Amino acid sequence: MASTTSRGARLAIAAAIGAVIGGAAVAGVALAHDDPMPKNPSPATRAAYVRHENFEKLGKTFKGLNDELRKGSPDVAVVKSSTQTMLSLANSLPTWFPRGSGVEARPMSEAKADIWTDAAGFTAAASALQVQVSKLNQAAASGDIAAVKAQVRPTGGACKGCHDKYRQEKKS
Numbered sequence: 001m002a003s004t005t006s007r008g009a010r011l012a013i014a015a016a017i018g019a020v021i022g023g024a025a026v027a028g029v030a031l032a033h034d035d036p037m038p039k040n041p042s043p044a045t046r047a048a049y050v051r052h053e054n055f056e057k058l059g060k061t062f063k064g065l066n067d068e069l070r071k072g073s074p075d076v077a078v079v080k081s082s083t084q085t086m087l088s089l090a091n092s093l094p095t096w097f098p099r100g101s102g103v104e105a106r107p108m109s110e111a112k113a114d115i116w117t118d119a120a121g122f123t124a125a126a127s128a129l130q131v132q133v134s135k136l137n138q139a140a141a142s143g144d145i146a147a148v149k150a151q152v153r154p155t156g157g158a159c160k161g162c163h164d165k166y167r168q169e170k171k172s
């Protein structure tokens with residue numbers, strides 16, 4: 001009898017630990033934005049985390065540009081610096097994807113394997129972004145806010161064109 005009871009108690013403890021671990025896993029998903037780079041990362045893991053930061057910067061900069069453009073009289077200096085940042089990020093984007101830097105390097109990565117199996121298609125999608133962001137930056141450099149506004153949609157289209165094919169969005 002006593003052994004049955006202690007077995008039951010052990011099962012109860014195991015269930016409780018399971019609940020705690022399960023809770024931690026759920027919290028881990030909820031805190032996906034705080035997915036810190038592990039200590040002593042391999043080059044591929046480092047690349048995956050740096051890429052994540054670069055994309056967040058690209059997303060924030062593009063959003064900041066849109067917010068500025070929606071103002072009554074957008075600050076041309078803010079618009080210019082935003083498009084310059086976007087251009088340097090778009091130009092370096094092709095170097096952010098060394099082979100082996102997908103989910104195998106960072107489990108939270110949203111990079112699809114097609115990036116490496118369809119390298120030509122991925123390169124074309126990256127080039128399309130460079131073309132559109134160059135136009136965006138030229139419009140800003142000329143101080144023509146209307147032209148910048150007109151170039152926002154094609155730029156967003158180049159983001160989406162790549163995301164639709166090569167990014168697997170995960171809950172975060």
Ligand code: HEC
Nearest residue numbers: 052055056058059062109110111125126129159162166167
């Ligand atoms: C050539 C392909 C490509 C283009 C063009 C592209 N992206 Fe992405 N983007 C990706 C991939 C792939 C990921 C997933 C990367 C990962 O998780 O490892 C991603 C992820 C992101 C993320 C999520 C960041 C994170 O890790 O949480 C943001 C934000 C983002 N992109 C914004 C943009 C914006 C804004 C543009 C256009 C100005 C853009 N991207 C253009 C391929 C692209």
